[in-house]
Amino acid sequence: MRKWMVPLAAALAMGFALGPALAGSTATLAAPVEKETQVIKDGKIWRCEGDRCATDAEYETVNRLVRACRAIVDEAGPVTDVTSGDDRLGPDELAACNR
Template sequence: MTLPRSLSLAAIAMVGAVSTFAATAPAQAVFAPYYAAELATPVEKPTTDIQKGLLWDCEGNSCVAAKKNRSRDMIVCQRLAGKFGDVTAFRAANKVFDEADLAKCNG
């Protein structure tokens, strides 16, 4: 099947625009995880763990995950703590848990 010349040129222009955006966008904006956590006890080796549809990537004391479900942030933190032990720092998007939140997370 051959595309009409005008359609193929439009497709090429769109691919060019997308690739230019991807090349100029800051890496952290493109790949920033929704969740980031610090564990009290490091994992022994790089680990991935799936919890209610969230894929956690953990290495050393750090764990990160993209948002893939509708669970409340506190529930996500509590599940992580239940699996890997106490969480010493937790961020969900732009919300950083304070000491009271962390105590509830680890409770």
């Protein structure tokens, strides 16, 4: 029984450590937030810490991602990069987001 407990504990620890890196959508902030910030848009909860915001959810359209990005900018400040799944906001979309 003890044989599998150590590998299991290690795997679980890695999963928790990698969890935020595997989020469905991420935003990189131009400047870090001073305290952990939460942004809710379209029923999705974004958590911002340091210079990064993330949610487990992915957005179906770029327009919805831009709307979420604007909510992040309102709460946490300007962004330099935003992704959702395989989609990444381009320069024009980032400019619209940071308005």
